[in-house]
Amino acid sequence: xxxxxxxxxxxxxxxxxxxxxxxxxxxxxxxxxxxxxxxxxxxxxxxxxxxxxxxxxxxxxxxxxxxxxxxxxxxxxxxxxxxxxxxxxxxxxxxxxxxxxxxxxxxxxxxxxxxxxxxxxxxxxxxxxxxx
Numbered sequence: 025x026x027x028x029x030x031x032x033x034x035x036x037x038x039x040x041x042x043x044x045x046x047x048x049x050x051x052x053x054x055x056x057x058x059x060x061x062x063x064x065x066x067x068x069x070x071x072x073x074x075x076x077x078x079x080x081x082x083x084x085x086x087x088x089x090x091x092x093x094x095x096x097x098x099x100x101x102x103x104x105x106x107x108x109x110x111x112x113x114x115x116x117x118x119x120x121x122x123x124x125x126x127x128x129x130x131x132x133x134x135x136x137x138x139x140x141x142x143x144x145x146x147x148x149x150x151x152x153x154x155x156x
Contacts, residue, residue, distance in 0.1 A: 026050040026146045028119045033151030040109050040155070046102040046119030046148055053077075053097045055122045057131035059142070060093065060104045062115035062153075071133025071142060072117070073104060082130050086112070109155045116152050120144035 027049035036042050044060065059074030059082075073093040074082045081093050092105040102119055122145040125131045132142050 026055075026121055028121060028146055028148035030117065030119050030148040030151040033117060033153045035154045035156065036109055038109065038111060038155055041105070041107045042109065042153060044104040044106065044117055044119075044151060044153075046104075048100040048102070048121065050100070053100075056125050057123045057142070057144075058095060058102050058119070058121050059131060059133060059144075060102075060117055061120055061133070061135065061142075062113075062117045063150075064112075064115040067115075069118070069135060071135060074131035074133045074142070075102070076125050076129055076131045078129060080130050082133055084133060106153070109153075111155050114153060114155045116150040118150045119148040121146040 029047045032044040057074055060072040061069050062072050063069040072084050075093045090108045094103045123142045135142050
């Protein structure tokens with residue numbers, strides 16, 4: 025059983041940067057997909073970025089060019105570097121682990137059931153990011 029613990033959230037000014045970390049209690053080396061999701065007040069949880077076990081990343085359009093996902097298998101840690109933060113990035117950010125990749129290898133970030141959707145096995149408790 026994998027436990028995920030996020031850290032690195034906080035308050036940041038518009039245009040600033042934060043780096044989120046997600047420490048896994050077990051090995052994430054064999055996870056097919058890992059990623060970050062977020063939920064803003066009054067909104068549904070949405071995908072932010074994912075990474076497959078070959079290091080291929082997928083990003084939501086809203087964060088492309090500003091966020092970078094990476095993982096350190098030796099440290100069993102997933103990261104999200106967030107630059108040029110916008111007000112609309114304010115949300116609780118969740119780390120998630122292990123769901124099926126798309127045929128061809130990339131990891132979907134649209135939450136849901138069935139083929140082509142992300143349905144992670146494990147979730148972290150979330151970390152708040154506030155941009156003002």
